[in-house]
Amino acid sequence: MDTDIGALTVIFTEFYYWVTVPLMFLIHVGFCMYEVGATRHKNHVHTLMKNTMLIPLVTVTFFFFGWWIYFAFPNGPGITGGITQSDNAVPWSELMGTHLGGAGPSLESAQGYGVELGNSFWNRLNGVFWAAFLLFSWTAASIVSGATIERIRPSAFWILAVVIGSFTWIIDAAWGWHPDGWMVTQLGYHDAYASGVIHAIAGGFALGVVCVLGPRIGKFAPDGTPRNINPHNKWLVTIGLFLIYCGFWGFYVACNVPIIDHGTLGGAEGVVNFTATTIYLTPTTLSAIVFNFLMSLSGGLIMGYIVSKGEAFWTYSAGLAGIITASAGNDLYHPIQAMIIGAIGAWCAYKMHFWVERKFKIDDPVGAIAVHGYAGFIGLVICGFMLWGHPATAAYHDPVAVITPWGQFLGACIMFIVLGFIPAYIVSKILSGMGMLRVPPAVELVGLDMSEDIAEEADAIAISEADIAEAKRLGLLS
Amino acid sequence: MSTTAVETWAGADLSQIGPIYPMVGMEVILFIIGLLFWLAFHVMQAGIEKREMEADETAARSPERLQRVFDEEAHE
DSSP: OOOOHHHHHHHHHHHHHHHHHOOOOOOHHHHHHHHHHHHGGGHHHHHHHHHHHHHHHHHHHIIIHHHHHHHHHHTTTSSSSSSOOTTTSSSSSSSSOOOOOOOOHHHHHHOOOGGGGOHHHHHHHHHHHHHHHHHHHHHHHHHHHTTTTBBHHHHHHHHHHHIIIIHHHHHHHHHHTSSSSSHHHHHHOTTTTIIIIIIIIIHHHHHHHHHHOOTTTSSSSSSSOOOOOOOOHHHHHHHHHHHHHHHHHHHHHHHHEEEEEEGGGGGGGTTTOOOEETTTEEEHHHHHHHHHHHHHHHHHHHHHHHHHTTTTHHHHHHHHHHHHHHHHHTTOOOOOHHHHHHHHHHHHHHHHHHHHHHHOOOOOTOOOOOOIHHHHHHHHHHHHHHEEEEESTTTTOOOOOOOOHHHHHHHHHHIIIIIIIIHHHHHHHHHTTOSSSBBHHHHHOOOTTTHHHHHHHHHHHHHHHHHHHHHHHHSOOO | SSSSSSSSTOOOOOOOOOOOOOTOOOOOHHHHHHHHHHHHHHHHHHHHHHHHHHHHHHHHHHHHHHHHHHHHHOOO
């Protein structure tokens, strides 16, 4: 931090990522409200606790190994190379704690990633960047949570949450979101705001779990016709979705690098060009986010209202689907393109949700697989056509990888199927085989909160009896 | 005496100061403790959940209670 511009760049970047964390926290608040609202009264507390406890579990495991995977696995390993240097991210690194940038007992290894940028760059940014990625992890796990409500055992869900939150999603981030990830450099994969990296994988993962878990009791009539199990509290659901919209601002912002000299990335030699970039270190602007986030949200909401005939739950969800569909290319789209793409994604998500429900008897209570999975997948494919030929890689890469429809389609399959559906299906099968996946039918019928309800009834009776006794002592009751 | 590498900020050159948390050099041991803490949660939670499910199943054998749940569900 020995020059003014260096200090400003580092401190601004540190603060920038810090701000994204509380904003993204709102996503989790929204998911909790949304899920509890969609759940019947008899399962409220378990639904809330299921989603709440993924926070500490994904956090500690992301500290233990998730962060390391992001830096270690851009090459596969075994696809374009081996495990890469990542000693800044191992849980015993000095950089995984308060560090001012000077010498420590293990300075060489602790310098780690980004040391060439100087100014104690990574010493100060490691924690805030870790936290921003961690909040993505929570989001991925929380998407799965919604699809499994009212019948999964919390213990099983938390194992699955760790699998996606600290393992599979961060592998996909290393492959398709790291500026040197093999999907970026070999396939030209482009996913600026995580249509696939978060949403398609989480949707695919949720589908894998739900296929093994099965539908809630009563969801399908004997002839296979789906029944509506309506949200218990539509207000909570819709305000929850509103909060997710709010948190999405932090999500988008966290996908960018706020300030970096393009000259240091391989831009015009000798020219200083400070710019914001995507996570791939390709130039964009924060205005792009603002334009395209709001226009894709609007496209989704408008289409959602029309296609669902004004149904609140699906109108809100379609807004989300709109953003998710356009997210892959929202660093570059024209706002009206983002709006149209958002509308297409919302229409597809709505139609596919009900088609899959009828055809395959898939019970997804909150539409998470459609809104995140199908919309994310479609968004990646659309991006391949819309941005065909645009460079996917930063200026320092030679040769340049370009965005193509086939690269994006393959990327979408890797996200949804390879890293989403398949690991979830396998882990769920194992848990199911051990009798650990689903609650017993009797518990599902009586509700997962029953033992708490009985204890609360006993407490209320005891207090009532004490009040009656006191009223009698005071002569108020005979 | 300080548990950290810093005894005073007076005259300190920050560029020469590295980690400032306590017990620098014990990170691997801290990691092992953290790992055990995490795994212990899963083991203990499985026991809590088992007892809870048993209590729920016992409650479900009461037709009156079950009927009350279904009545409430019908009015949600």
